[in-house]
Amino acid sequence: MRQPFSTPDHEAEVAAMTIQREELSQGEDWGRLRELVPVIHPKVQGVALEGETVLFDLRTGRSYRLNRVGTAIWEQCSGTATLEEIHRSVCAHLNLSLERVHDHVLSFVAQWSHEGLLTHGFSAKQ
């Protein structure tokens, strides 16, 4: 991941929307977080290439490359699926066990949230 420079405005925005990695990695939080619906920030561009994805954040100029697992999770962050649905969908798509993908989902979503790539729309699905 590149070391970028970011503007104070963006840093404040990210701080406001971040769900801390520690919070997401604690097992007891899964029950609360599983109903959350991640949404890609509209200022983040992405292109899928041979199963992987490159993201570009228009606010910061940062770019990111996602592997196949990250891509499968990212593609589900359209604002319609809960984390639990994403988790199950990615397992089925990649033919991996629920346990194996669980940490990936939490880790990726925490990191993307921390970077501001997902909007604050971690809102409970109606």
Added chain:
Amino acid sequence: MTIAVRPLEYRFSFHGVGLRYLTSSPTLRASMAEWLKHFRGDGPTEGVSLTIHFEEAPGRDAVPLALSPAARRLFSGTKPVMGSAMRALWQCDILQDGSHLVVDIHDQGLLDIDGAQGTARGYFYHPAAMHQDRLEGFFHYALAELLKRNNMFTLHATALEYHGRGLLILGNTGCGKTTTLLSLLRSGYRYLSDDHPVLWDSGTRLELRAAPMKIDVTEQTIGFFPELRDAMSGLLRQGAYKKSFQLEDIYSDSAGRSCEPTMILFPHVTHMPHSCLEPLPKSRALELFMPEQSLVYDEEAAAREFQALSKLVQQAACYRLHFGQDVLDLPQLITPLLERH
């Protein structure tokens, strides 16, 4: 106050985009003349006109630019100037003020680029004391920012054309870009640019366009090629860090103009006896294309540039070139693959 009020104006066409260069400074005129000669009488323009106006100024106080309270700092530190001979870093502050991008080069000068108006003003405090490469670098920086609004994106790469197929060579200084370029030029390839060709995205197709410039070479590179080793005195000129020559002085009739991008090479030096090519994942290729510190001051233009680069790696075959010692044999390795795509 020595800023001239009646500068001389030079009109050019850069691949159909009208370009005016104004200056009343003989130093600033001479420093750009060599590059701009490639585009004189380049054909009709498409109604779009860009203006770059460089002048001498005694100091920051004489620059007629007042930043608004809304101006925000995008960057502060050191950046490399565009151009292969300009690896030295320059101290600068880069600010956004509305549609203006202001590059304050401290004791050397200031660039004020207004992308919305298609104009760039440069003020240089002691241009006669600055190396020509450095002045050219600031000109290219301003031009690259203005061209983005016309869907023309400057790539930091070497570019050649071979029977209508475009070859890009991407990498940092010392990875073998120019050595590969020269090896291919001797084998019938045509030259588009040594360091910043332009990628034009029409919306339906991509085109690689020439941006000719002098070719910078190290002593090691010169040693590979007899025509450079034995070049007549005066053809190779000492630059800030490397020697350089004009394409037509050594490789006459090798200038290309535009073509469709077909293949991208990402070389790195291995010191092995033989070079080889290895397919590179397109996501990795795009990641390598993205500037390490993209300076986004126009989000729409930045989005279009990202889309154009995405299309480029999707369209072109991407290879890692493990660059060995068989420099003169590179065409036998690369050309058959290029012809296949």
